[in-house]
Amino acid sequence: MRNKDGHMSIFDIFSKLNAEKSPAAGKPEYIIAGLGNPGLQYENTRHNAGFLAVDAIAGKYNAELKKIQFKAQTGTAALGGKRCLLMKPVTYMNNSGEAVAQAMSYYKIPVERVIVIYDDISLDPPHIRTRLKGSDGGHNGIKSIIALTGEDTFPRVKIGIGNKPHKDYNLADWVLSKFTDKEMPLMKDGIEKAVLSAELIVQGKAVEAMNRYNN
Secondary structure: OOOOOOEEEEHHHHHHHHHHOOOOOOOOOEEEOOOOOHHHHHHEEEHHHHHHHHHHHHHHHHOOOOEEEEEEEEEEEEEEEEEEEEEEOOOHHHHHHHHHHHHHHHHOOOEEEEEEEEEOOOOOOOOOEEEEEOOOOOOOOHHHHHHHHOOOOOEEEEOOOOOOOOOOHHHHHHHHOOOOOOOHHHHHHHHHHHHHHHHHHHHOHHHHHHHHHOO
């Protein structure tokens, strides 16, 4: 707002300066990568729980994942006063590490500031589990990230999608199946917990996230 002389008021100047210093502008300090498979045929499938979580973060912080870079759909959001690069790799699950490694290298972000959100069949919805490091646990997306970064010390948030109904059920068919109408409210709850956990990790409160949301 300008005064009668056409000049900005002192309040507007301070507001503009604060906006320029906002964590929403400048180099990202964290990466939040949700894992999944691109394409309409994979929407709302169990393997895309990570995508759903990143979409939820984007929606909560009015971020748009419209930019294609680092082999991913990306956007930025300020969580807990920290600017975060939100990522949904477009390389398909097995090559998720390509997108994550490229973004890490470009922005010089250490692996400890890379938060990965993904599906876990060992947990039932709406349970989640946050860890600061660990093996791939048989998850191909995590396996790719570890292989291409050479590190397993990145925080991760696992979202429970439930185990296959019986041992003879094909695992690939199970993780690529869509959530049922009965499961969707539980998944929404789990995704909300994953978002809250990621927010705490960015604020340096990973232990609190584990204590509060791990089951």
